[in-house]
Amino acid sequence: MPVIKLLCTDFDGTLIDFLSHRHCAEEFSEVLLYLKRKGGVWAINTGRSFLHTLAGLEKFQAPVLPDYIITLEREIYHLSPTGEWQDFGDWNLLCRARHQEMLTQNEDALKNICQQLTLQDEVTLIHEKGVLVGLRTSTEEVMAHVASELNWACRDFPECSYQRNTIYLRFCHIDYHKGSALAELSRLTNISRQAVLAVGDNFNDISMLDGTHAVMCACPANAIEPVKQTVLSAHGFVASKDYALGVAEAVEHFLLRSG
Numbered sequence: 001m002p003v004i005k006l007l008c009t010d011f012d013g014t015l016i017d018f019l020s021h022r023h024c025a026e027e028f029s030e031v032l033l034y035l036k037r038k039g040g041v042w043a044i045n046t047g048r049s050f051l052h053t054l055a056g057l058e059k060f061q062a063p064v065l066p067d068y069i070i071t072l073e074r075e076i077y078h079l080s081p082t083g084e085w086q087d088f089g090d091w092n093l094l095c096r097a098r099h100q101e102m103l104t105q106n107e108d109a110l111k112n113i114c115q116q117l118t119l120q121d122e123v124t125l126i127h128e129k130g131v132l133v134g135l136r137t138s139t140e141e142v143m144a145h146v147a148s149e150l151n152w153a154c155r156d157f158p159e160c161s162y163q164r165n166t167i168y169l170r171f172c173h174i175d176y177h178k179g180s181a182l183a184e185l186s187r188l189t190n191i192s193r194q195a196v197l198a199v200g201d202n203f204n205d206i207s208m209l210d211g212t213h214a215v216m217c218a219c220p221a222n223a224i225e226p227v228k229q230t231v232l233s234a235h236g237f238v239a240s241k242d243y244a245l246g247v248a249e250a251v252e253h254f255l256l257r258s259g
């Protein structure tokens with residue numbers, strides 16, 4: 001029966017309501033401290049950048065820091081004994097190199113694809129250091145439309161993929177997403193997928209919620225419908241409560257199931 005050795009949670013929309021709930025819910029603090037006492041570890045797996053993740057954690061005020069953070073849906077960091085966040089293994093080095101290569105080699109193609117989007121007026125392109133890295137749409141409905149056009153347009157560029165979350169979309173190498181990063185974290189920590197509980201709420205979480213990399217998966221009640229369907233298909237748990245209260249409910253559900 002499953003025992004949770006690694007709790008892997010998304011951040012925005014899963015632990016916090018971006019608009020209001022800034023602090024860690026007491027119920028989540030309690031399950032977190034319980035898991036830690038039992039020798040479990042906690043990882044945040046987010047689309048935020050490294051610095052934005054640390055800023056969010058400072059406001060969140062959890063009773064303990066996560067043992068690991070996965071940022072940009074792909075880069076893995078661990079907390080050193082001296083309290084510094086460091087690259088975990090050589091994954092980040094390879095990951096950064098492959099992303100840079102993919103974005104550089106496909107820059108013109110991605111620009112052309114974006115210029116041909118039918119709802120172009122509703123789309124703002126995002127550049128970093130002059131390189132096209134993603135886009136933002138005016139609404140989530142527009143994002144759904146843009147994503148389906150990209151699925152079609154990117155078929156000729158096998159390394160190109162994207163991660164989407166609400167109105168934001170980031171281009172990425174097809175091999176790197178929350179699911180593959182979680183698999184690498186499991187490998188590095190020697191924790192089998194049977195002992196991993198992953199929890200998320202949006203499209204960019206689906207790769208860690210389909211049962212492939214975490215046998216236990218869950219989502220809070222506020223998760224979008226495609227996430228709920230993915231979790232249910234993977235025999236996971238859809239909580240009745242929102243955000244961190246739903247995550248606490250999911251942890252309790254799997255702990256009870258394991259006796």
Ligand SMILES: [Mg+2]
Pocket residue numbers: 010011012013014165200201202
């Ligand atoms: Mg989220």
